Amino acid sequence: MRGDIEGEGALGKSPRKILKSGGSLRKRALWALLASLFIALACSREEPPKEENAKAQNGAQSFKSLTVEGVSQVKNGRWTLSAASAGADSTGKVGALSGINASLADDDGEIKVSAKSCAFDSETSVKLYGGVEAKWGEYSATGSELFFDMKEGLLSTSQKVELSGKGIKVTGDSLSLDAKGRVTRIKGGVRAVIG
Numbered sequence: 697m698r699g700d701i702e703g704e705g706a707l708g709k710s711p712r713k714i715l716k717s718g719g720s721l722r723k724r725a726l727w728a729l730l731a732s733l734f735i736a737l738a739c740s741r742e743e744p745p746k747e748e749n750a751k752a753q754n755g756a757q758s759f760k761s762l763t764v765e766g767v768s769q770v771k772n773g774r775w776t777l778s779a780a781s782a783g784a785d786s787t788g789k790v791g792a793l794s795g796i797n798a799s800l801a802d803d804d805g806e807i808k809v810s811a812k813s814c815a816f817d818s819e820t821s822v823k824l825y826g827g828v829e830a831k832w833g834e835y836s837a838t839g840s841e842l843f844f845d846m847k848e849g850l851l852s853t854s855q856k857v858e859l860s861g862k863g864i865k866v867t868g869d870s871l872s873l874d875a876k877g878r879v880t881r882i883k884g885g886v887r888a889v890i891g
Contacts, residue, residue, distance in 0.1 A: 758783045762793065766820055768847055770875045773802030775846035777822065779814070796824060800846055800875055807832040807875055809844055809851070820847035828853075832878060835861030837871055849875025857882065865889045 762782035768775050780795025796811040812826030821844060828842045830851055839857040844850075851873040859866045859882060869884030 766847065768800055768802060768849055768875075770800065770849035771803040773800055773849060773875070775800045775820070777814075777846065796822075798822065798824070798844060798846065800849055802849070802875060804875075804878060805833060807849075807851070807873070809842065811842070817843065821845040830873065832873070833861070835859060835880070837873070837880075839871070851875075856885075863891055 758781065760781060762779045764777045766775050767773070775798070777796070777798040779793040781793070783792045792813065793815065794813045796809075796814045798809040798814075800807045807830060809824060809828065809830045811824035811828040814822045814824040817823050824842045824844060826840065828839050830837045830842060837857055837859045839853050840855050842851055842853045852871065854870045857868055857871040859868075859871065859880065866882055866886065866888045868882035868886040870882065872881045873879070
């Protein structure tokens with residue numbers, strides 16, 4: 697501000713007096729600038745990715761092995777399900793299971809089932825996937841998926857299946873096995889080779 701300044705400012709002082717009297721306007725402007733800069737920096741900090749926050753809050757767990765056992769309603773039966781690895785969410789609900797071995801042992805023997813993975817359908821039933829094989833007595837059945845109600849002793853699939861044992865090989869579009877009496881049914885597109 698050079699030259700002659702005449703008149704009064706908004707505060708009743710001349711602009712020259714405002715600038716020279718302790719520099720209060722300059723100090724206020726500097727503080728306002730610093731405050732604005734601080735707020736801008738604080739607000740521009742990046743948040744961690746939401747996916748990382750979700751994982752941290754999720755509390756998901758993984759296990760190297762898991763075994764679950766229970767009582768079956770089939771002839772004094774007990775069932776067991778073992779997984780080579782398992783995962784659970786923060787509420788404890790079991791999710792992905794892999795390396796599966798399940799069995800139902802009763803007065804008539806044992807039904808064993810193996811698969812690459814499975815998911816619980818209820819507390820006592822699972823849906824098994826990938827390279828599924830069920831064995832009982834001298835028989836075995838193989839397919840891509842199988843529903844196993846371990847409490848009721850029921851195994852079923854609506855996928856192509858192959859049953860073999862005791863000099864017989866049967867293929868079909870579906871299979872059901874009732875552990876009570878070991879009754880097996882194969883339906884749709886049935887082909888049998890005996891001998």
